[in-house]
Amino acid sequence: MKLTLGPIPYYWGVKETLRFYETIAGTEVEEVYLGEAVCSKRQLSLERLLEIARMLEGAGKRVILSTLALAITEEELALTERLCDLSYTIEANQMGVIALCEERGRTFVAGPYLGIYNPPSLAFLHALGARRIVLLPELSGEVLRAGLEIPVEREVLGYGPLTVALSGRCYTALALEVSKARCALVCGDYPEGMPLETLDGNPLYRLNGTEILSAPYHCVIELLDALRDAGATHLRILPQREGTPEVLVLFSRVLAGWMDGAEAVGRLRALAPAPLCNGWFFGKPGLQYVGTRGEGKA
Template identity: 40%
Template sequence: MKLALGPLQYYWPRVATLEFYASVCDWPVDIVYLGETVCSRRHELRLPDWIEVADMLAQAGKTPILSTQVLLESGNDLNILRKITENERYGIEANDMGAVHRMSGRPFVGGPFLNIYSKPTLDVIAAQGATRWVMPLEMGRDSLATLQRDRPAGLQTEVFAYGRMPLAFSARCFTARNRNFPKDNCQYVCMDHPDGLLLETKESQAFLTINGIQTQSALVNTLIHELDELRSLGVDVLRLSPQSQHMDQVVAAFRAVLDGQESAAAAHERLVPLMPAGPCNGYWHGRPGLDMVLPGGVVASSAPDVHAPGVKARVVA
């Protein structure tokens, strides 16, 4: 089973971003997704810069893949999409159906935002040229097992196995609104939050994370305990989403468990202090996403009832 480093979801300074990917050259990952998938106002790296990063990673033996933006809002966004999909040097992750159509039957990776929940949809994506698909983040193991039994021949499966989960996108920028800035003059405040801006309930329970126009889970999804099960289901690639600190150790922990050099329990204990927030894996087990189900079915944490009277979200800066 291969390890993939997902596209960078946050807005980091140019130097920090370039240094991060220079270090990735030495990490035990096989595939690296590159590009801006969240907001077109994030300009620290543009497409030519991402191509240069891809060149560097390719020379280091990695497989770079250029990811397309999820929510397109302008003509400039469309122009960038055209340039990415017309690139013939590196593979493409299509994150909306416009990108799928732009590929015109050429091979691509179907991203997690294509809403692939059934065999007919999986068949359509495969017929369009997909060679791999990424399971939707809230899909559980039972639904994945069903699709794995019936997936088209030659189509690989990738699962989001670590990181804060991107749950939704909006035309509004929540991070800018929190600072009373309009979206068109946001002052690039996303850069102040290298792992997103946490939302808590009035009871100080983690609820969501805001990342510009993207809403993420508050907690960090981790499937470190489920690697044997993922392998038995025929999953080909595990996706680890970048965080601002300790990402090299996160990658090393997953690689050690996959290679049989460390137990999942020991790796989990080592990972928890390295996370920007607590762990969760509820979706995989068919439970609320904020739950953390340990081996043996023990639920270590549960989601707050955000619909209960008096429970309101607040921003924790």
């Protein structure tokens, strides 16, 4: 399994985003997904995106461009179409992007937002040009193991917050009582979203503009053998404001067999901005964490 760096889930502004990718250029990660999947207002300008892409390529990384998961307007489609006209591989996060890739005879990465739950659906996307699927984190290990004969690369979320809802409304704007139309990108003030706790004080969700993330961070560092068995070829790490290079190093060391998962998870807990979870892999509630010493390992 190889590590990839997923797109930044949050809005950090241009300066911080540049600084972040300069740091990433110095890490060993081979593939970097760039771009905005959540809200079109946060999208970097094409010039800026290309500048970052070239900088990363210069550092030996392969760049894949992510696309909006809930594109609605013609303006958003035009934005997406411009990305598809570039020479980079595209991560298609809604069916319209697949249509654009089909039209251009281009292969693509099928992103994690397409609602792919079974092998025939995956085979269908493969026939249209999908060379990799980023699997829905909701799928259990048992589901991942189905359809391994379909010749696509399989990327799974290794570490980061889970997307638990996408919306036309902006939850950050709602929380701050500002209008979405004139939001002035207030989500930029919350570089890891706005965590929500239940009324009895347990972290649950995380408002991130028009997306809701999990408050806990999904983490599979103790499940790498099981994931390999389930056909995973790539492991996606999601950027966080601080400590991303350290997270990448921990995963590399476990992948290389230099450190065991149980030790690594202890170190990850110190780096993560939230508790860890991975229950979905076991067909359990997504918010649970099941470790090697944990209950009912599947």
